[in-house]
Amino acid sequence: MIDESMPSEHIPDGYVHGYTEREHARLVDQATTLTDLLHHDTRYPLGTSVLEAGCGVGAQTVTLARNSPGARFTCIDVSPRSLEAALARVRAGQIENVTFQQADILDLPFPEESFDHVFVCFVLEHLPLPRQALVSLRSRLKPGGTLTVIEGDHGSTFFHPDDADARRAIDCLVTLQARAGGDALIGRQVFPLLAQAELRDVEVSPRMVYVDSSRPEWVEGFTRNTFTAMVEGVREQALAAGLVDAATWARGIAGLQRAVGPDGVFCYTFFKGVGVR
Amino acid sequence: MIDESMPSEHIPDGYVHGYTEREHARLVDQATTLTDLLHHDTRYPLGTSVLEAGCGVGAQTVTLARNSPGARFTCIDVSPRSLEAALARVRAGQIENVTFQQADILDLPFPEESFDHVFVCFVLEHLPLPRQALVSLRSRLKPGGTLTVIEGDHGSTFFHPDDADARRAIDCLVTLQARAGGDALIGRQVFPLLAQAELRDVEVSPRMVYVDSSRPEWVEGFTRNTFTAMVEGVREQALAAGLVDAATWARGIAGLQRAVGPDGVFCYTFFKGVGVR
Numbered sequence: 001m002i003d004e005s006m007p008s009e010h011i012p013d014g015y016v017h018g019y020t021e022r023e024h025a026r027l028v029d030q031a032t033t034l035t036d037l038l039h040h041d042t043r044y045p046l047g048t049s050v051l052e053a054g055c056g057v058g059a060q061t062v063t064l065a066r067n068s069p070g071a072r073f074t075c076i077d078v079s080p081r082s083l084e085a086a087l088a089r090v091r092a093g094q095i096e097n098v099t100f101q102q103a104d105i106l107d108l109p110f111p112e113e114s115f116d117h118v119f120v121c122f123v124l125e126h127l128p129l130p131r132q133a134l135v136s137l138r139s140r141l142k143p144g145g146t147l148t149v150i151e152g153d154h155g156s157t158f159f160h161p162d163d164a165d166a167r168r169a170i171d172c173l174v175t176l177q178a179r180a181g182g183d184a185l186i187g188r189q190v191f192p193l194l195a196q197a198e199l200r201d202v203e204v205s206p207r208m209v210y211v212d213s214s215r216p217e218w219v220e221g222f223t224r225n226t227f228t229a230m231v232e233g234v235r236e237q238a239l240a241a242g243l244v245d246a247a248t249w250a251r252g253i254a255g256l257q258r259a260v261g262p263d264g265v266f267c268y269t270f271f272k273g274v275g276v277r
Numbered sequence: 278m279i280d281e282s283m284p285s286e287h288i289p290d291g292y293v294h295g296y297t298e299r300e301h302a303r304l305v306d307q308a309t310t311l312t313d314l315l316h317h318d319t320r321y322p323l324g325t326s327v328l329e330a331g332c333g334v335g336a337q338t339v340t341l342a343r344n345s346p347g348a349r350f351t352c353i354d355v356s357p358r359s360l361e362a363a364l365a366r367v368r369a370g371q372i373e374n375v376t377f378q379q380a381d382i383l384d385l386p387f388p389e390e391s392f393d394h395v396f397v398c399f400v401l402e403h404l405p406l407p408r409q410a411l412v413s414l415r416s417r418l419k420p421g422g423t424l425t426v427i428e429g430d431h432g433s434t435f436f437h438p439d440d441a442d443a444r445r446a447i448d449c450l451v452t453l454q455a456r457a458g459g460d461a462l463i464g465r466q467v468f469p470l471l472a473q474a475e476l477r478d479v480e481v482s483p484r485m486v487y488v489d490s491s492r493p494e495w496v497e498g499f500t501r502n503t504f505t506a507m508v509e510g511v512r513e514q515a516l517a518a519g520l521v522d523a524a525t526w527a528r529g530i531a532g533l534q535r536a537v538g539p540d541g542v543f544c545y546t547f548f549k550g551v552g553v554r
Contacts, residue, residue: 153435155435155439156435156544158430158432158433158462158465159465160462160465160466160469162432162462185435185437185439188435188436188437188542188544189437189542191489191490191491191542192437192489192539192540192541192542195490195539195540196540202491203491204487204489204491205487206485206487206544208483208485208546210481210482210483212468212469212481213468213472214468214479214480214481262469262472263469263472263473264469265465265466265468265469267433267465267483267546269485269544
């Protein structure tokens with residue numbers, strides 16, 4: 001659901017070498033951007049090969065590759081058009097440790113045990129068979145390699161002032177995504193999905209975006225320009241599908257907008273899971 | 278909502294002196310009990326006076342007083358019966374830095390600027406006038422003193438597998454609490470409440486309890502024996518109030534019980550806020 005609408009912090013060279021568990025914890029506490037919150041603890045060692053499955057237009061690819069400059073990334077997507085956009089983005093960022101390839105997660109053109117690590121972000125939510133996708137990806141991992149999954153969960157959303165119409169507007173997204181074969185409540189399922197795909201030592205951590213008016217950059221960057229914009233973006237679809245009437249929809253959007261006022265609060269949770277083959 | 282059903286970790290003597298920001302972050306990451314998650318970053322210095330408002334039966338008092346052995350706590354509650362239980366608990370724990378007093382938060386028997394710090398946990402959710410309570414408590418703080426609030430938020434609950442009847446059972450708690458003059462969605466309001474009561478430098482952090490089957494002690498201690506038990510506890514009230522029928526209620530409880538299965542996941546968020554007079 002996320003593009004690069006949040007400002008990204010510069011990560012100094014050599015940072016990766018000083019990385020420790022304690023540093024990790026400190027960063028969770030101090031995450032200043034969504035990119036920090038989701039990606040700070042993914043660092044792949046020098047010389048490792050990483051498959052990014054479902055890279056889309058490369059929104060995560062740039063962060064991934066910058067954070068692990070010594071790793072080699074193979075980034076796949078089913079859509080040639082998305083891959084073109086991703087390639088342009090990576091070139092614009094002068095990133096050299098990434099190659100792109102058109103491929104389907106359920107029909108991967110790589111032999112078993114090809115990669116040291118696999119990374120999947122905001123992909124499973126769109127797939128009718130997320131568990132099978134993980135099984136397919138796991139088989140391309142070398143034994144001991146990790147599979148990392150990041151997903152949002154629209155059902156984790158709550159806000160103040162609470163508003164039944166705003167909740168209904170969000171429910172429209174969930175319903176539309178289900179009708180398209182996806183699952184907007186997948187974040188909470190990351191643990192069972194990884195476990196069912198026979199990854200071991202699975203660890204999942206929630207990453208809550210908590211926004212109140214003491215954090216104006218998150219009010220703008222996340223609540224307004226990411227989440228509310230995403231909801232507003234499905235208006236026509238929701239009306240056409242008869243999920244809601246125009247008046248309720250308008251009240252719902254107005255309700256979300258109250259959550260960005262001075263007394264407003266907004267909460268949304270992403271989930272990040274890592275399992276080992 | 279919480280008593281001491283979660284096991285409490287022993288906190289070694291002298292711990293308070295080694296306390297640092299980094300340690301704080303590490304502890305958030307490693308919280309092994311609900312007490313850790315909520316209380317680890319509340320430590321009052323030697324010689325300070327602290328008012329605990331609404332101590333109830335002393336469930337938090339014991340932790341508070343142990344974590345800050347050099348501070349003096351004055352713990353108040355409106356209920357003499359609760360105070361008796363709290364006194365017994367503190368005596369059983371051989372805690373000596375606590376005194377109890379019967380008092381109403383809106384009619385405090387202390388002069389202005391009496392205390393260095395104020396602490397309120399799981400209290401505002403029960404009050405018809407939470408903002409006024411904070412205004413009253415703020416006035417007893419010395420300038421520069423802190424007011425700390427911890428509250429849960431029943432509307433933050435989500436789980437896998439999702440279940441409409443389980444959500445309905447939880448909604449019954451929210452409705453019953455509202456009818457009793459309280460607000461079970463108060464956690465998300467901690468920031469605006471503190472700001473409206475004219476505390477400054479308000480900082481609120483969410484404390485999510487995330488439970489999957491890799492954390493069996495939380496499955497038992499929180500999802501089953503704390504949260505689900507709390508919901509089950511209002512069955513008669515919910516049925517008597519006509520909020521739900523018995524069959525729906527039974528399905529709702531069964532739904533919550535599925536969230537403690539091997540593929541189940543459960544999420545609940547507490548909010549902790551600190552403001553300065």
